[in-house]
Amino acid sequence: MLSSIISTMNFSLFFPSLSFNKALKLGVWSIWLSGFTLICCSFYATQFLPTVKVEFRKSSFLYPRNSADKNDPSITLFSAPSPFNGSVGKRQGLAVRSWLGLSPNINVVLFGNDPSIQSFASAFGSRVYVESDIDFSFLNVPFFHSMVARAEASSSDISVLIHPETILLQDFLSTVNHVYELDHDWFLIASSKRSYFFPFSLDNVGRQWLREDGIPISLQKLQEVLAQTWQWDYCGGRMLMAWNNKDLPLHMGVLPPFLYGKGVDNRWFVNEIYHSNYRFVFDASWTISNFHVQNSDDDHEPIQSNRASTFADHTKTNWEYNGNLQLAELYGLLSSNQTNFSDFAKLVKCDGKFMFTNKDQNIVYSPKHQGSNSLWKGQVEQSRMQKKLIACLTGFSIFARIMNCSVESKMSDPVPLHLPYGLEMLLPNLADENKSVVLAVAGYSYKDMLMNWVCRLRHLMINNLLVCALDDETYEFSIQQGIPVFRDSLAPRNISFNDCHFGTKCFQKVTKTKSRLVLQILKLGYNVILSDVDVYWFKNPIPLLQTFGPAVFVAQSDEYNVSVPINLPRRLNSGFYFVRSDDPTIAAMEKVVMHAMTSDLSEQPSFYDTLCGLDGVNRVGDDRCWEPTTNLTVQFLDRNLFPNGAYQGLWEERNVRAACVEKGCYVLHNNWISGRTKKLERQLINSIQFCLFPNWILVWPCFSRKNTRHAEELL
Known part of the structure; x- marks a missing residue:
């Protein structure tokens, strides 16, 4: 319609002697030609799209667990909040309530020793526990390796490391419940999104989202609003990480004493887990709605406690990042064998079904229990439903290729560490x-x-x-x-x-x-x-x-x-x-x-x-x-x-x-x-x-x- 209006306007301007009917006919012809051109281009482009194959492995890690094990898993979310003060405290409080409202099987562990954290947790009884028995720097910044050790030792079925301001929606629960059935140890990441507009709150129970006027809003409508406003923060420091707690460790070797939230720690950790080959590592960014609300005037200082604030502006330096960067060079494979997160298998959802897709091999895997056997054997036939599936998967694949993630190449010339305090x-x-x-x-x-x-x-x-x-x-x-x-x-x-x-x-x-x-x-x-x-x-x-x-x-x-x-x-x-x-x-x-x-x-x-x-x-x-x-x-x-x-x-x-x-x-x-x-x-x-x-x-x-x-x- 827009192209016809433009065409008519163009002809009227340059050929005023033509009658209105002739101009209209020319406009119709232009629409037809434009449509024909688009069809040809689309047909040409589809010749270069990868052929999507689907494979079903009866004995692979995608084989579902025994039916006796299909109880909803227990989940513990681990997070290191700042003190619950001011606007930061409000955002953290909303995030934690969004986690707890998803399921009674979810518990939360908050790392910290500030009194405001304990005061906040007391309102939720035994479901929120404050853990101060980990290592902190002298600025009360938690050590990432100590947080991971605590999360690995959890007795829950699934452990999650999450930023304290990250809000979760119901699709997080459906995703982890699904992957919990995989008959293999796994580790997932999910990149965060940021939203500058979020005029919603939770009801007193913490399960229903409300508009500013107090009227409930459906989850589908909420996600539609968010999809129009949020921006991807791919590979950022607010990445969500989760894994099942079974027998296998997360990675080989030693986890260095990274300062949490000061840079490089997440990417080093994921890279090491991937290269250790102990677990199936995949990206669930497309099936988990995890986001944080950010004001344009927010400062971007990493997590720190009140003690750090007493050092005034001297804390606003990059010495903590440089320290993490040096550790990343000294330990592990990040400096020599860095894997781009876009290369990971992706967990996606098409036509209501979960499936994994691999970008390089263009192979799609889906558990047998989600559909008929014929749909998931051999190469996909070009039926109408399967074309729809291919279109869905192609959209994910194209977007995934754009979102590359790598650590800046500063490791060859490390900066000497120096505290800004005498x-x-x-x-x-x-x-x-x-x-x-x-x-x-x-x-x-x-x-x-x-x-x-x-x-x-x-x-x-x-x-x-x-x-x-x-x-x-x-x-x-x-x-x-x-x-x-x-x-x-x-x-x-x-x-x-x-x-x-x-x-x-x-x-x-x-x-x-x-x-x-x-x-x-x-x-x-x-x-x-x-x-x-x-x-x-x-x-x-x-x-x-x-x-x-x-x-x-x-x-x-x-x-x-x-x-x-x-x-x-x-x-x-x-x-x-x-x-x-x-x-x-x-x-x-x-x-x-x-x-x-x-x-x-x-x-x-x-x-x-x-x-x-x-x-x-x-x-x-x-x-x-x-x-x-x-x-x-x-x-x-x-x-x-x-x-x-x-x-x-x-x-x-x-x-x-x-x-x-x-x-x-x-x-x-x-x-x-x-x-x-x-x-x-x-x-x-x-x-x-x-x-x-x-x-x-x-x-x-x-x-x-x-x-x-x-x-x-x-x-």
């Missing part, structure tokens, strides 16, 4: 309510012990830890592990990997760095618990340490002889102590640092000789010293609660953990043994490890449901 910015954001921080100083040779120490403190919910990296390798490693870290410009360089133990020149340089840093932090107004990374924390000692008042230096004793006082000369252990930011302590620490600078020994003798006097002339009783010029008291800690590595032969016990628990130990020092290798061997032999890192790749969750039994045995 020590003075980290301190106020990490310190606890008493303005205290837990400080560790480490080089790359001790990275395994460092990570073990960090994991244990995370397990104890101690979040005010801070690490000073002695080299670039430790600095970047700590960033990748989500550890708050800073570099010390005055730290010694060229630290030996294996020869930096007690008594060596390297050890002396490193220990003197520790006391200088502690003094620097004290002068900034913060209390410090200094802990070497070979000190294993069994309980949180901070509440006990803070019971000691001002002007008290609290330290571990290095004395192992049970029959002598614990404050004998040079028995103050500088590997574990607590100091407050007050004038007497700062003055005393200045004396210690000055003494250490002029000494050829490590800092440990400087502590004792300065605070307790040469040969212990300032000793008070059996467990204290008093420094007269600063009026500082030195309190040696009870060895039963804070034992050193030689006390009562604890490291020689058959079960070190049980022996320490019996004594009520807070910490146990892995000292009085020479060399990093020997310390590490003693740690492993006695199962004093709080991270699981196969082949010493420190990327496993510090603790997860998957490793709960093993962790309980260790702890």
Whole structure:
């Protein structure tokens, strides 16, 4: 009709002498010619369309499960929301309600530790559970590998990883119920769509969508409205991923410690699962309506918690993305063998029937139980119904070829990792309510012990830890592990990997760095618990340490002889102590640092000789010293609660953990043994490890449901 109007207008303009009837006839002829041309073009184009073949495999993964197993599967959706505040909280709340309204067989696990998440979940009873027992970075960003480990360990039939603002419609349920019947382990992805116009809400029950005026809207009408407004976000960070929980793992190898939602994590994960060949991997983007509502003025910052917001605009950098990008290069196949998602088998629905189509082979598969056997055997005959089927599948195939997905080729020239925060910015954001921080100083040779120490403190919910990296390798490693870290410009360089133990020149340089840093932090107004990374924390000692008042230096004793006082000369252990930011302590620490600078020994003798006097002339009783010029008291800690590595032969016990628990130990020092290798061997032999890192790749969750039994045995 439009072409006839245009044709008539054109002829009237250029040939005004023609009569109206002639112009009308010419218009009709133009319509006929246009139609004939389109028919010819369509016929020509169909010659190049692939021949669609259909195959039925009786023993393949498409063979349906036994009828006895056809109960509706239990489904758990795992998501890591931001705090439920403001417009973001409203969108997240609507999304979660859309999930729960689909079926009573659906439960939700929300990863987070913000109080607003727990408050939101409490309204839904046992169907929504808040899981804080996973790994988070110091900005409270969850680690993707820890989330996956928790989801893999789920007892539900199907696990789903989903963005907290993604809304689901009923076709999600019909899709997962269908693929659950496949007699093979599977893994699906579904790309999200974004909608800038969504004037709908859920009723109180959460099952019926309502218009703005409160009138119910049918699911079909809702999908028609969405189809006109949403845009595909193919391969974006809001991709939905789901799998059945059976015997096979998702992938081989190790999942790196990606920061969730910061880029690359989803694509690396899917690529690794595809190449592992454990599961049938397919794209269900055409059968699952998953979308999010986005305002034009929304910022696109990835998921983060309130703690991150205290770092102001400094968080709006790409250091987290660069960290994920480096991990993607170091681990797995993404950098060398990247698969485009458009190559995956597609789950589509034509004429009310689910079927899989493969773009490259142009083969269509459909389970036998959906139709008559004759329809799904051999090559499709050109019947009217089958032509309709081919047209439907061709439409999916053409669209699928357009939607390519690949990681940007930036991996050949990685950007060095650098946190946009220095020590003075980290301190106020990490310190606890008493303005205290837990400080560790480490080089790359001790990275395994460092990570073990960090994991244990995370397990104890101690979040005010801070690490000073002695080299670039430790600095970047700590960033990748989500550890708050800073570099010390005055730290010694060229630290030996294996020869930096007690008594060596390297050890002396490193220990003197520790006391200088502690003094620097004290002068900034913060209390410090200094802990070497070979000190294993069994309980949180901070509440006990803070019971000691001002002007008290609290330290571990290095004395192992049970029959002598614990404050004998040079028995103050500088590997574990607590100091407050007050004038007497700062003055005393200045004396210690000055003494250490002029000494050829490590800092440990400087502590004792300065605070307790040469040969212990300032000793008070059996467990204290008093420094007269600063009026500082030195309190040696009870060895039963804070034992050193030689006390009562604890490291020689058959079960070190049980022996320490019996004594009520807070910490146990892995000292009085020479060399990093020997310390590490003693740690492993006695199962004093709080991270699981196969082949010493420190990327496993510090603790997860998957490793709960093993962790309980260790702890």
